[in-house]
Amino acid sequence: MSAFRFHHPIEVRYGDLDPQGHLNNANFLTYFEQARIQYLINLGLFEKGQSFMEVGIILAEAKVTFLAPVHFGADVKVGVRVSHLGGKSITTEYTLLDSASDRELATGSAALVAYDYRSRQTIPLPAEWRERIGEFEGHGGQ
Amino acid sequence: MSAFRFHHPIEVRYGDLDPQGHLNNANFLTYFEQARIQYLINLGLFEKGQSFMEVGIILAEAKVTFLAPVHFGADVKVGVRVSHLGGKSITTEYTLLDSASDRELATGSAALVAYDYRSRQTIPLPAEWRERIGEFEGHGGQ
């Protein structure tokens, strides 16, 4: 498995916290989502300003493992990688790290499926995605 | 496995939707969380007005499988059940259903760990929890 080659910093907002004083569990998925979109932008697979109806992927499954509470003022970043490129799907993995110490606060994964919003059908993963992700991750489109 | 013996209706809010026009993925965890708390209230394990610092459980893991998009105006409910009672932990399962058709829109699970917020340690699952949940679910505390 390759290491995480892409990280995106996230500011923990007061509005992300819950009555137990730390990051609410649902917002871990928000952080992963934000980092995932930045990963796609970074690879040229999505452009700022482009319609999100064009992004061409839907989420099939998401999972979070909570390792430590995340507090306001923590300086955190999310690592994203694609661990598997299938015929119609991508497996993405996430690590939420304290930026200062690199302590891992959470891990997660999400299965994405290529989708045509117009025909409302799953489609084969576009060749461009396969190439760019394979190249970036160094796993030859596997 | 027992059926879901508890369901909680949720109103899909405009504010829960994202630019693709349907329920944002993170909010499935919000819906599960809301139904989970109502499940605990229903079993007398948490009281409205009680401090959330007293609830005594933390989330160790959460997972969602997305089966169909959830739209504004959909009449939905979340089924909650406890599928396993461990020494220090509980496994909970969720089903998000269209209330009219009982079509399943998502499923999920969450692992909860008994926790003392004062000592900041995991603790054995309180006997009261074991009894009430076992009785409600009909699986004898297993």
Add this chain to the structure above:
Amino acid sequence: MSAFRFHHPIEVRYGDLDPQGHLNNANFLTYFEQARIQYLINLGLFEKGQSFMEVGIILAEAKVTFLAPVHFGADVKVGVRVSHLGGKSITTEYTLLDSASDRELATGSAALVAYDYRSRQTIPLPAEWRERIGEFEGHGGQ
């Protein structure tokens, strides 16, 4: 000024709360928004399932006055009324009430402007809106 002729119940979610243990200030606008859309649906001016790009109004201003903290488990409802129909705009008013006691927890207002999302311009308020709102509110389209 007419009384509030439309109320919409809202479930206070755990995910709506912040570290001070009560409803986060931003979510009052979420509650008002949800009640506003239900008001429009109730008057036949928006249909469930219709695209939100078709709703034809944009928000110009929003205001909240916080009268009391809103806690988890509170049974609340939002009253909505249109207090003014202008040439291109509508003034809406809100009251957040404890359903059991009718105690007022917050008030608010929002100025809405008729808008054509295709031409990206403000437009005169559609006659249908003027008629239905005037009739419902009993102020003759003023």
Add this chain to the structure above:
Amino acid sequence: MSAFRFHHPIEVRYGDLDPQGHLNNANFLTYFEQARIQYLINLGLFEKGQSFMEVGIILAEAKVTFLAPVHFGADVKVGVRVSHLGGKSITTEYTLLDSASDRELATGSAALVAYDYRSRQTIPLPAEWRERIGEFEGHGGQ
């Protein structure tokens, strides 16, 4: 009126957007709140890691004027200033700016009241707040 002497950058998240494809109205208050807390931290009036039950202010009123839609990928920042220091209250003002062009996307204000969470009463604004804010804003505690 002094200019805005404090600005805080905010990343527009995908999760902040709504079905109309731009920043949801409620999240403007979330952005203002985040910038307000950073303003207080910057003045030494709140510390990262401190309990939010200690912050000693509650919100009495909040207002937003929406000037332009805020899109994903926009590079924005929030200006915060205190325009009035009263006996028990503070008036804060906000400007949401496109960082690249300094185009104003929204303005807002919030009235804050000094509050003792233990006695649950409003209290006179602490002298330390009056001094530091007056000094920072250059309006001599007015």
